[in-house]
Amino acid sequence: MKQLKHDTWVKPYMTKYKGLLTLILVLGLITFICGGALMFTSGYLISKAATKPENILLIYVPVVLVRAFGIARPTFRYLERLTSHNWVLKVTSDLRKRLYKTLAKDAAFFQQHFKTGAILGILADDLGHLQNLYLRTIFPTLISWLLYVLIVIALGFFNWFFALAIALLLAVIIFLLPLVSVAVLGARVERRKQLRHDLYTDMTDDVLGLSDWVISARQTDFLARPQPTLKAARANTLQTRRFEWRRDFLIQLLFGVIILVLMVWTNQQFTANQGLANWIAAFVLCLFPLVDAFAPVSQGVEEWPLYMTSVKRLNNLQPAVRTLPQQQTLTAPVASLDFQQVDFKYATAQALILQQFDLHITAGEKLAILGPSGTGKTTLLDLLLGELTPQAGQVTLNHIPIAALQQQRAQLIGMLDQKPFLFNTTVLNNIRLGNLQASDEAIMAALRAVELGPLMARLPAGANTVVEEAGARFSGGEQQRLALARVLIQDAPIILLDEPTVGLDPITEKALLNTIFKVLADKTVIWVTHHLQGIEHADQVIFLEQGQIAMQGTPHELYQTNARFRKLYQLDQGLV
Structure with missing residues (x-):
């Protein structure tokens, strides 16, 4: 967070487009609420229908709600994606214009201090990382936090002790595991970026120098060359994937525990009569869509160090602008x-x-x-x-x-x-x-x-x-x-x-x-x-x-x- 304290490339746009940001968060929140509500009403409808009601009108309301939430969930999901990508396109446009103006202030300065590849890297790499920072990290994390608060408050109406237990289990998923992901994968992600850069260099040499290998009749040597960078990249990727597999398995396991805890709690709360028992499946099933809200947080946060490297590089992109004298106009022909x-x-x-x-x-x-x-x-x-x-x-x-x-x-x-x-x-x-x-x-x-x-x-x-x-x-x-x-x-x-x-x-x-x-x-x-x-x-x-x-x-x-x-x-x- 230290990099964001004096940041001028990320935070300003959170304020500039705060209306659009609020809409993104609201749409994202409604999407998951509709997903949970769809499963909630579906669970109630299944339980209620299983008791063979005397009249179809007794389950007409949950039937309508299932249809309504079934339509609303993909609709709000589409609107949220549309709005978030609209945000990113606006911000990226502003960032590119700002970068151009920064470079144009003193082109000679940049020619002296930055290679063309470095500028292209900022355009293609760093600005791309800022896009992912918004789409894959900031938006999903904020939505998951809002949803977390709503779930804990909603369960608190029934039982605060149970709400606290669920809050602790969910906190492991949306707070503890993301922090562990950053700690474990931070160095690996940075290493992966460096290896990717080296692979691009090797590939450029291979493609541009291929004709020389052929002319010198050394095709066999070319194919038999050791490729330490490629092997290191594979090893880095495999290590990262193994950790991600274990982490994602743990997330699913924790959700399984939460579901079991919820089943035990609902059986204690809603088994006094058949009418109350119909709500058990509703509460349990509504939890399943929430996996999609909480699980991506760790995935998005794991590349935080890489994002902060890009933020740091952009914030350090401060060219020394010369102070020009008062401008004049040459009216006579150049002599x-x-x-x-x-x-x-x-x-x-x-x-x-x-x-x-x-x-x-x-x-x-x-x-x-x-x-x-x-x-x-x-x-x-x-x-x-x-x-x-x-x-x-x-x-x-x-x-x-x-x-x-x-x-x-x-x-x-x-x-x-x-x-x-x-x-x-x-x-x-x-x-x-x-x-x-x-x-x-x-x-x-x-x-x-x-x-x-x-x-x-x-x-x-x-x-x-x-x-x-x-x-x-x-x-x-x-x-x-x-x-x-x-x-x-x-x-x-x-x-x-x-x-x-x-x-x-x-x-x-x-x-x-x-x-x-x-x-x-x-x-x-x-x-x-x-x-x-x-x-x-x-x-x-x-x-x-x-x-x-x-x-x-x-x-x-x-x-x-x-x-x-x-x-x-x-x-x-x-x-x-």
Whole structure:
């Protein structure tokens, strides 16, 4: 419970949707009351009918009640399930929106501190655990507690000593055994989660590496490999199942004891005459449906430690949000872009990535940024976007700090990166992401500009064709051209290119670069690249090394005057 003391991901929704929560509990309670009442009236009806009443009207009321409770029980059960799942869908929607807003507050922070798999784990795993926390633990437990109180009070009207005895027996089922389940299975459940994660990793390696095993003719070795993780997972599952079997058997045994106690008590209370004896079966039978209310409590509570791990992780998901300066609006066309004495290092790094870095870029200039991996090429782009804040110095547009232009960033800067994401919707919708107000005609013009007009004509539904998951319908070069069309529709004056041709063959790469610099001829382009293919498109080239510009100039000047650049160019072109 310590995790819930300062919780902001579970408790707030209990209050926000308290009306719906009350309805869930009432419907759940009525469901089990109707189930018990159905068996109660059925038991009375059976006993009364066995005495051969002189007139059918003497048992007409219990006949009607049996039919009424028989219809009411599944009806209220359905309504309770419908309402509880409606609750969960509302809460999950709120949680996902909240998670998105939390991540969106500072995307660069999460890129530094969280892997994509961790975020996907929160979305798929932790939020799923919160759903189960409500459906499998909170709702059944609250309903069982309410029912427990009602049963004890109802029996108290007849005999408080007997009510106390039943209360103690039921308390073992709904209080003691759940606590024992948490104590025994808590560590096993956490271990099972870790083993499942390891199994996913092993499975990914097996699936993605299967062709390499086959190519190396080691299929037999692949099949004969020891699988300790799988064996450990099986052992964990078997241990858990054995405990659950014993616990569930004990629950059924305790219910058997309660039924025997109830039979003894009713025989003492209702055997004075035949009329009273008819109630014995009614009291005994009404207890059977209550097994469904009390038995699931232990099953739902046993994964409490796993739920609390998810709650803890979500509550710790507090990104460091930067305080931005007062926002301004850039009204004049972009004339210059400047890095002024910029120092930057990541929070987890010791050394500076950039040190006293200066760079001036004029409007319309095409700048290529080269350098070994880890020298800060992509960091420069993040600083220019305002995703990162330098420890010293500043990045400015028209002498206005980029941090003060964040509300206008989408109108100022566009970006084409290594692997732009295409959503599983139509080509038109994917391109329109760059400008939600763009017309179909404008989008088609952008597609023709990036030389995808003939491809659109060949597609089954033209630009209304679905691109499939992650753009699987198209090749790598075609996906980049679609993303380039999205950039064109955005119509920002500054375009950032973060190695957009990685993974493409040389012919496709050359054709794509020609198209990129053709359609972006009137834009300011900052191009991070790992080699010199298409470098002739750049007006200026800089080479980063140890946080500084090691060489700078036009491609022609550097080729003529810088031996290092000349050697790199010749190596890249296969001339040496």
